[in-house]
Amino acid sequence: MHEYSIIQSLVDSVESLAREHSASVHHVYVGIGELAGVDCDLLQTAYDTFRFATICENAPLTIDRIAAQWQCPRCGGPIARGEILKCTLCDEPAKLAAGDEIVLKRVELEVA
Amino acid sequence: MCQDHQHDHETNVVPVEVGHRILKRNDAAAVHNREHFLADGILAVNVMGSPGAGKTAVLEATARNTTNSAKFAAIAGDLATEHDSERLNLAGLRSKAIQTGQACHLDAELLHKALHGFSLKGVDYLFIENVGNLVCPAVYDLGQSLNVVALSVTEGEDKPLKYPTMFQRADLVLITKIDLLRHLPNVNVNKIYDAISRVMPSPRVIQVSALDDTGFEEWLAWLETKRAELLQPAYA
Numbered sequence: 348m349h350e351y352s353i354i355q356s357l358v359d360s361v362e363s364l365a366r367e368h369s370a371s372v373h374h375v376y377v378g379i380g381e382l383a384g385v386d387c388d389l390l391q392t393a394y395d396t397f398r399f400a401t402i403c404e405n406a407p408l409t410i411d412r413i414a415a416q417w418q419c420p421r422c423g424g425p426i427a428r429g430e431i432l433k434c435t436l437c438d439e440p441a442k443l444a445a446g447d448e449i450v451l452k453r454v455e456l457e458v459a
Numbered sequence: 460m461c462q463d464h465q466h467d468h469e470t471n472v473v474p475v476e477v478g479h480r481i482l483k484r485n486d487a488a489a490v491h492n493r494e495h496f497l498a499d500g501i502l503a504v505n506v507m508g509s510p511g512a513g514k515t516a517v518l519e520a521t522a523r524n525t526t527n528s529a530k531f532a533a534i535a536g537d538l539a540t541e542h543d544s545e546r547l548n549l550a551g552l553r554s555k556a557i558q559t560g561q562a563c564h565l566d567a568e569l570l571h572k573a574l575h576g577f578s579l580k581g582v583d584y585l586f587i588e589n590v591g592n593l594v595c596p597a598v599y600d601l602g603q604s605l606n607v608v609a610l611s612v613t614e615g616e617d618k619p620l621k622y623p624t625m626f627q628r629a630d631l632v633l634i635t636k637i638d639l640l641r642h643l644p645n646v647n648v649n650k651i652y653d654a655i656s657r658v659m660p661s662p663r664v665i666q667v668s669a670l671d672d673t674g675f676e677e678w679l680a681w682l683e684t685k686r687a688e689l690l691q692p693a694y695a
Contacts, residue, residue, distance in 0.1 A: 348563060348595070349562075349563060349564055349594075349595040349598055349599075352562070352566075353481055353482065353598075356481050356482055356483075356484060356485070357481050359484070360477075360479075360481065360483070364475060364477070368473070368475070370473070373472050374472075377481065382623055382624050382627055383598065383624065384594055384595070384597045384598040384624035384625070385598065417660075429620075429657055430657065431653075431656045431657055432656065432657060432658070432659065432660040433656075433660070440660035440661040441660045442660065443627070443660075447624075447627075448480075449480060449481050449482060449598070450478060450479065450480055450481065451477045451478070451479055451480075451481050452476070452477060452478060453474055453475065453476050453477060454474075454475050454477060455472050455473065455474050455475075456472070456473045456474075456475055457470045457471070457472055457473075458470065458471050458472075458473050459469075459470055
């Protein structure tokens with residue numbers, strides 16, 4: 348259950364951003380990769396539990412789930428999920444092109 | 460003074476694009492730890508795996524199989540006890556415990572705090588034995604140079620497929636307790652290799668037994684090669 352620790356870091360980041368802009372928080376957007384090791388439902392629950400009495404109290408959280416994408420670093424060809432992670436043409440080990448993100452994408456602030 | 464007066468404030472919603480990692484504070488602490496390790500010529504190895512996979516037994520056997528255990532040290536993360544650290548000290552591997560309480564993983568700041576007051580003088584290899592868990596420890600960079608996952612033969616051949624994040628980030632998988640295979644007619648090691656190759660792009664696997672010390676020569680040689688590879692740029 349490291350999702351609570353991730354939310355704590357998220358709220359800390361959003362708090363300092365809001366303070367910097369002397370604003371309140373309207374909406375928070377994060378991106379979580381399929382291979383980030385984070386459960387999106389648990390993350391949402393952790394946020395909804397933790398946000399009370401913080402600057403995020405009235406700000407909903409939108410989680411963008413980012414699919415894992417493996418590809419060959421040489422020819423750029425895709426390697427499907429669940430396959431052996433090696434390019435059948437170039438014999439190169441696959442590289443993860445997307446899907447390990449744990450990122451704060453955007454914050455909508457309310458400025459009076 | 461004007462509480463009865465309705466203000467009709469216009470609030471503007473301003474989007475701010477951020478795009479940084481949520482765990483940036485942990486990442487910064489990890490970078491700091493890594494700089495220390497590399498500057499001091501220490502190969503830091505994050506040892507992960509399920510509870511009972513044999514992480515501590517592997518480290519005990521590592522101390523037993525080397526001619527110079529003074530070059531090795533360990534930090535052992537555990538929820539509630541110091542048992543692992545005590546076992547490692549008894550085995551001749553100097554170690555310190557981190558009790559994480561309820562936390563299911565180590566993070567870079569916990570490691571940094573634990574390293575204060577723990578001398579790494581003369582140490583070439585630091586093992587960071589993470590909390591037994593196949594999910595959370597993979598998420599936190601500690602400042603290690605290598606990730607090693609211990610997977611015992613009794614855990615199920617498809618564990619890598621069920622916990623892809625952990626294995627995707629591994630530099631090496633140690634298949635542990637292979638002495639048990641003769642009692643496990645239904646366990647097929649080739650199936651474990653197949654599962655690993657579907658989640659780990661450059662699969663590297665060593666089979667070990669901490670009971671009869673099988674595989675430890677290969678494990679120690681791998682560590683030595685990796686240390687030479689990874690620390691060379693620091694001295695260049």
